Amino acid sequence: MRVAMIGTGYVGLVTGVCFSDFGHEVTCVDIDADKVAMLNRGEVPIFEPGLDALMATNTEAGRLHFTTDLTSAVKNADAVFIGVGTPSRRGDGYADLQFVYGAAEQIADALDGYTVVVLKSTVPVGTNREVLRRIKARRPDAECDVASNPEFLREGAAIEDFMRPDRVVVGSESDRAREVMRELYRPLSLRETPIVNTTLESAELIKYAANAFLAIKIGFINEVADLCENVGADVQDVAKGIGLDGRIGSKFLHPGPGYGGSCFPKDTLALARTAEEAGAPTRLVEAVVQINDARKRKMATKIVDACGGSVSGKRIGVLGVTFKPNTDDMRDSPSLVILPRLLDLGAEVTAYDPQGRREGEEMMPGVKWADGPYDVCQEADALVLLTEWNEFRALDLRRIADMMRTSVLVDLRNVYRPHEAARAGLAYTSIGRKPSAPS
Numbered sequence: 001m002r003v004a005m006i007g008t009g010y011v012g013l014v015t016g017v018c019f020s021d022f023g024h025e026v027t028c029v030d031i032d033a034d035k036v037a038m039l040n041r042g043e044v045p046i047f048e049p050g051l052d053a054l055m056a057t058n059t060e061a062g063r064l065h066f067t068t069d070l071t072s073a074v075k076n077a078d079a080v081f082i083g084v085g086t087p088s089r090r091g092d093g094y095a096d097l098q099f100v101y102g103a104a105e106q107i108a109d110a111l112d113g114y115t116v117v118v119l120k121s122t123v124p125v126g127t128n129r130e131v132l133r134r135i136k137a138r139r140p141d142a143e144c145d146v147a148s149n150p151e152f153l154r155e156g157a158a159i160e161d162f163m164r165p166d167r168v169v170v171g172s173e174s175d176r177a178r179e180v181m182r183e184l185y186r187p188l189s190l191r192e193t194p195i196v197n198t199t200l201e202s203a204e205l206i207k208y209a210a211n212a213f214l215a216i217k218i219g220f221i222n223e224v225a226d227l228c229e230n231v232g233a234d235v236q237d238v239a240k241g242i243g244l245d246g247r248i249g250s251k252f253l254h255p256g257p258g259y260g261g262s263c264f265p266k267d268t269l270a271l272a273r274t275a276e277e278a279g280a281p282t283r284l285v286e287a288v289v290q291i292n293d294a295r296k297r298k299m300a301t302k303i304v305d306a307c308g309g310s311v312s313g314k315r316i317g318v319l320g321v322t323f324k325p326n327t328d329d330m331r332d333s334p335s336l337v338i339l340p341r342l343l344d345l346g347a348e349v350t351a352y353d354p355q356g357r358r359e360g361e362e363m364m365p366g367v368k369w370a371d372g373p374y375d376v377c378q379e380a381d382a383l384v385l386l387t388e389w390n391e392f393r394a395l396d397l398r399r400i401a402d403m404m405r406t407s408v409l410v411d412l413r414n415v416y417r418p419h420e421a422a423r424a425g426l427a428y429t430s431i432g433r434k435p436s437a438p439s
């Protein structure tokens with residue numbers, strides 16, 4: 001099949017590269033000529049494990065192309081995917097659809113022969129139908145259908161998620177379009193991946209409901225963690241004890257400093273707005289938005305408390321600033337709330353992150369940067385583990401304790417066990433567990 005992918009952002013690029021690996025002929029289109037030139041040189045503009053190798057193999061095989069020429073890419077395609085951004089509109093939290101509609105209009109002008117226009121971008125309920133309406137209004141003669149095909153890729157594990165999905169959701173009201181989609185995802189039939197065929201609206205809502213549910217799960221375990229701290233329970237045990245119930249499931253029950261990233265914060269807000277507007281408010285989703293915002297601020301207070309009530313004049317080392325490991329993405333990362341707050345309170349903050357420094361430097365002026373995990377510990381009064389990168393999981397805690405001025409470890413991802421930190425000589429504070437003193 002011939003595929004055109006409009007937009008080479010995170011979703012567009014991963015999806016385009018993975019479809020080419022399925023054996024389809026893929027042309028990725030972007031208006032940014034510099035980015036297209038970069039992609040044509042084989043350079044990957046985002047950090048996603050495995051993407052560079054997959055891109056190189058498929059470019060070499062002649063199945064993957066990058067261009068700014070939307071018209072010829074669309075003309076030749078059986079399916080045109082829209083994978084452009086839908087940022088939160090400033091002020092009101094609604095998804096901003098100008099890029100989606102802009103792409104739809106350009107596609108309409110270029111359509112030639114039967115084509116399925118597929119929305120990959122996360123869009124509010126009703127958008128697919130509106131895209132179809134706009135295309136038909138502009139090109140009443142066009143032979144095309146619209147399909148909603150939401151993505152469920154996690155940054156850092158996106159290729160695995162694409163190649164081995166739990167399910168593929170296809171919203172469409174046309175048998176012909178469904179057939180094209182089935183053909184595109186045929187390689188997954190070997191793994192018996194369920195394809196969930198729905199209406200346009202249901203597919204749109206599945207995406208938001210999935211992200212909101214996961215966000216609620218995280219918000220819930222974070223509140224339970226706070227409760228554990230107050231009643232002397234251990235959240236790791238509680239999460240395990242509830243997660244083994246098949247109805248609950250153990251995934252997304254890791255307490256932490258609050259969720260971040262380009263999806264949960266934006267999608268929960270957008271769903272809450274849509275639901276309000278549709279007269280069926282989602283109070284649970286509204287609550288988790290507030291709970292998560294408050295959580296990031298609360299983490300700064302937790303660090304201050306671990307430092308004895310004040311961080312003024314103290315040196316704080318920070319491990320990890322990205323919103324999660326295996327990404328360079330800083331969007332809505334808890335670090336963006338926590339680190340500036342510590343600086344405001346008079347702390348001297350030095351951070352290390354395997355991928356986040358470039359953006360972190362821009363977004364958090366005043367933070368100093370180190371070249372490795374041990375460098376941030378030098379003469380520090382507290383060490384804060386904020387993102388659970390693999391390289392932070394087996395640090396030499398005794399060496400760290402020896403390097404620090406005051407041996408305080410605040411582990412906001414529960415990477416270490418209280419007794420091992422205590423044995424290494426660290427005063428240890430984590431999430432939803434009793435703090436431990438050096439033993």
Ligand code: UGA
Binds near residue numbers: 253
């Ligand atoms: C999320 C979803 O997991 C994907 O299925 C979806 O496709 C994607 O959004 C999207 O809409 O595009 P992503 O934002 O890449 O993926 O990251 P997650 O791995 O879901 O993590 C999100 C945040 O939740 C991170 O800040 C992470 O640290 C936090 N988290 C996750 C927890 O605090 N606890 C957990 O148990 C799990």
